[in-house]
Amino acid sequence: MNDNEPISAHLAVSGLSVGTPGHVLVRAVDLHIPAGGVLTLLGESGSGKSLLAQAIMGNLPASLSCSGTVDVGGRRSDAADLPARRALWGRQLALLPQEPWLALDPTMRVARQIAEVHELVAGMAPEVAAPTAQAGLERLGMGGAGEKYPFQISGGMAQRVAFLATHAAGAPVMIIDEPTKGLDADRRADVLTVLRAAIADGLTLLTITHDVWLARQLRGQVAVMLGGEIVERGDTATVLVAPGHAYTRRLLAAEPAAWPHLAPVKADEGEVLVHIDSVAKSFGAQHLFAGVTAQIRRGEFIAVTGPSGSGKTTFGNIALGLLRPDSGTVTRGAGLARTAFQKIYQDPAAAFAPSATLRRSLQDVVTLHRLAWPELEGLLTRLRLRPALLDRLPSQVSGGELQRFALARVLLLRPALIFADEPTSRLDPVTQQETLALLAEHAREYGCAVLLVTHDADIPARMATRVISLSASRSSVP
Template identity: 65%
Template sequence: MSEFFLDVAGLRVFDAASGKAIVGGVELCVAAGGVLTLLGESGSGKSLLAQAIMGTLAPGLRAEGVITIGGQRFDAADQPSRQRLWGREVALLPQEPWLALDPTMRVLHQIAETHELVAGRSAGASREAALRDLRQLGMDDAARLYPHQISGGMAQRVAFLATHAAGARLLIVDEPTKGLDSGKRGEILAMLRAAQAEGMAVLCITHDVWLARALGGEIAVMLDGFVIEQGNAAQLLAQPVHAYVRALLAADPAAWPARPAVRAPGEIIASVEKVAKSFGKRCLFSGISVEIRRGEVVAVTGESGAGKTTFGNLLLGLLRPDAGKVVRATGLPRTAFQKLYQDPAAAFAPGLSLRTALRDVLALHGLRWDAVAPLLARLRLGEQLLDRLPSQVSGGELQRFALARVLLLKPALIFADEPTSRLDPITQQETLSLLLEAAADSGCAVLLVTHYAEIARAVAQRQISLQAQ
């Protein structure tokens, strides 16, 4: 019997129609109480590997190899054979915790349901166990709330409690810190360490180098479906051998050089004078005053819930302040203030091609198609991508198409709301660099919301720091 709780040998994932290997020849193992982090960029095959282990590959994909979980040996091709382990031996913490939670059920009931239906406890015992679980994570107050009433970090912890309430000994976590601020990332790290301390084997999928470093244990770096480097976390991160791994670590925001000084900013585009905004009884901020000038990059920082997105929406005129005023420069067209969203997929109609998305903007504003080709070239987007749907390009490519659509309108200010928080380090660095280069070429100001102090330090001339009240 293997000394490892999870042992994967010769695992491959194929496209059933073409026979092409998408994930090739993976060998990995995780001991009880140990951790293995799969590190790599979006599309490298990390999530497919986890789906193959769980037995949840989509129709049209097939796996081969041997998977051993808790001493039980499985043929990777036999996906249903592993389904009886779900919740009992294997728990999956998904990439989007809100999608794993029932929007119509209160937090307490979601956790109690696993205790009752999977672990076989009585309704009363399940409720008590769920309350105890919440209390251990300091979340007693969230018991009666619905998923839409809690933060991303809290949703991640609720999903964690619900998935492993039946005592699963293997925890697979998919991008657990994506889009979270540094404080919430710390909470997720503490949660994963606690799972290890309880003897769980943890398989963590991430492009967050900080998390990989903090978790320690073993690391396997994936690229194009293959593990290209594997070993002890501290050693691999300190002395990577593969050129791609070195590039991945260099693209981590903590390694970015500070942004050099730029030419003096131009005229004032917008000014905010002692603005305040509340939602219900909660005051997000008050007495904020700032001027935004053409050509400068200003970072808006602060923890989740501090009002960063709300502040930008006030500046754009999408919300009205409760007090104070926002003054935008006269003579600018209505389209001079543009927004770049955190999730690019939410900014495009899923059933329309990218060509149609751009043509619609041009038609609406009486612009010519001639401007598209040079703009796509500057953003390193091939014209062959235009006939694809938003779901058929990568996250980085889609965010650059969103940027292209914004730049076609020649904005004076772009409010970039966490535009790269869902991207891997290499794609994040490239996308931000292209945003800043394009803005500098046009003299456009950028108001950049970011959770990461390292990004603010590296790209912005100054910061607006908001504190949750």
């Protein structure tokens, strides 16, 4: 975006519906965001929020049809005319997807791909684009990430990089899907600052999120989606203070700060599964943590906290035996099967074969380990996953749905230790509460230990028996 070229464009959607023959997925949505305005779309996983965004972008799969109209800054087109909106990509209309890896080139260093967008799309001179890209990284607390590749940074960092690259194109209308998922409080505040600055410059923003805090902070309008329909909409200050719809009230009541406290398990009662003694880990010049000592026992629900980049995922991988520490020792309980240690990945797309249906992936696990399919079906019901989703590819379900499929697959194996790396980052508050309650119930019933990575301070306060807090080169373990 050139500083001397202000941006301004509205976004209007009228009667937009998406579906397959005989099945409506998104029903007659009407939205209007004035130029420079913001609308935040809230709703449960699988309610159609991301599908609505793809329809607006003109990026639906061939198996789906849509109707209605979409108007981007006066460029009005039939919703079914997908090429008309694809012609607007980058310069008029942009989307930051929920999965940051889909927006980043894995073969290009972080700073270079942001600078390239400044050059090729916004027309910035190379000698200006490079420092502009670096300045953007530094504003978001990632000044040292510029020379790394996407696979060398955390999921939360990748999300912020993807935003910088998308915004560099200078499109006046942007759709952002879950911009704060997996971020700690400081990093969420950084993203909010950048979004507010972009809105002040004239950006028209449609934000899809489960983060009620973000909706409150962005102000503007809010719309609540349930079952493919908008069930409530209005000024954010009004809707989130005095909601009129029962689902909106339930959504607000399910924020972690309102959860009841779970009775903690005594830390010295269960069998020791992993003994960690004075471990440290660095990657090159980046020191993550040092001197971490802890015991993980059966039945415990342990939260691992710390700012983005402090090594939470790395620590969990060391506990599982997926990584070796630079120093210190890790001793795991004797006589445990290789399936006794399981991981729920922060990015569930990385845990499923992209060309196999979910049914095939899950059936392979059931067959390999001689498990019972009806038990899996029971877990899917508890997680509110419709049987019809099983016959879709991982890319054809929402991020929240895929995250719950990953959880069901792990729970089916009844492991001794589950490392859950932000397992609810893509879930709305209602589904998050239900999912973590199921995880805690499973831990109690089967004597399983859970090592939970989370950036939400209220979740450990309600659920954890204790907390392992990591920061650069040091840790705090009660």
